[in-house]
Amino acid sequence: MDVNPPGQDAPRGNRQVWIAAVAFLVAVLAGGMAAALALNGSPGASAPVEPTAESNDPILFAADFESGDLEALGDTPWNHRPTPPTIVTGDARQGRSSAEYYIPANGERSESAPPGLRFREGDVVVFSFATQLRNMSLDTEDWQVLVQWKDDGDSSPPVALVVENGRYEIGGGWGRSGTDPQSAVEYVDLGPATNYEWVDWVVRIQFASDPRQGSLDVWRDGVSVVTDWHPVTGTLYPGLESYLKFGYYRDAGIQTPSSVRHDDWVVWRQ
Numbered sequence: 001m002d003v004n005p006p007g008q009d010a011p012r013g014n015r016q017v018w019i020a021a022v023a024f025l026v027a028v029l030a031g032g033m034a035a036a037l038a039l040n041g042s043p044g045a046s047a048p049v050e051p052t053a054e055s056n057d058p059i060l061f062a063a064d065f066e067s068g069d070l071e072a073l074g075d076t077p078w079n080h081r082p083t084p085p086t087i088v089t090g091d092a093r094q095g096r097s098s099a100e101y102y103i104p105a106n107g108e109r110s111e112s113a114p115p116g117l118r119f120r121e122g123d124v125v126v127f128s129f130a131t132q133l134r135n136m137s138l139d140t141e142d143w144q145v146l147v148q149w150k151d152d153g154d155s156s157p158p159v160a161l162v163v164e165n166g167r168y169e170i171g172g173g174w175g176r177s178g179t180d181p182q183s184a185v186e187y188v189d190l191g192p193a194t195n196y197e198w199v200d201w202v203v204r205i206q207f208a209s210d211p212r213q214g215s216l217d218v219w220r221d222g223v224s225v226v227t228d229w230h231p232v233t234g235t236l237y238p239g240l241e242s243y244l245k246f247g248y249y250r251d252a253g254i255q256t257p258s259s260v261r262h263d264d265w266v267v268w269r270q
């Protein structure tokens, strides 16, 4: 490229190029930082704190699995293919016990759907919980789901916390009615997934079928990893309510017997 057009002296031309190069570099760095902040969140954003007795934010659901029974999770045998969750003692995130969702070879799901949790247009709800993967196949593209904010319809959920290719991700949207194509899906990365490591999650969802209104914030181990993300398919599907399902749900073709432990679930409305 000729940086010294005829009639211009070389030193001036070089200086202009150098200044332009620096300006370009600054613009690229600024753009990169903005993009990184969009995905990774602002460093100063702190996670919502669980309501106190004096708070106006009502707690909708809580389960620490210390009582030894799973009654609070409701009775949904259709979610147990083939095994229901069990209470396990030791290596808990909180207290002594947690809930273990186990899937053997050729199994498909072991999930809980706490009764009475319904999410509608305009609801803003915070979900605080901890998960631990155990003996999970991590180097696979086969889908594996830990939490679903599931629509009432037959499609895949608008929002789900998943593990894929050794990473945690959150997103969804496959099968939303009225979306063209209906296979539109969008996930954002939440960092590496490692077996036998407890991870604390806080997920704040503004439920809306309009992508301009529906938004997600996520904190991982107290660090903001997603800030004000608006999935293109919204956080609800039009005309449908959503509910909460958590546990472990995966491609039935996965042969490895593995499990997911959950502990310290608290859900509240903001």
Ligand SMILES: [Ca+2]
Pocket (backbone or CB within 6 Å): 064, 065, 066, 092, 093, 094, 095, 096, 097, 098, 263, 264
């Ligand atoms: Ca516990």
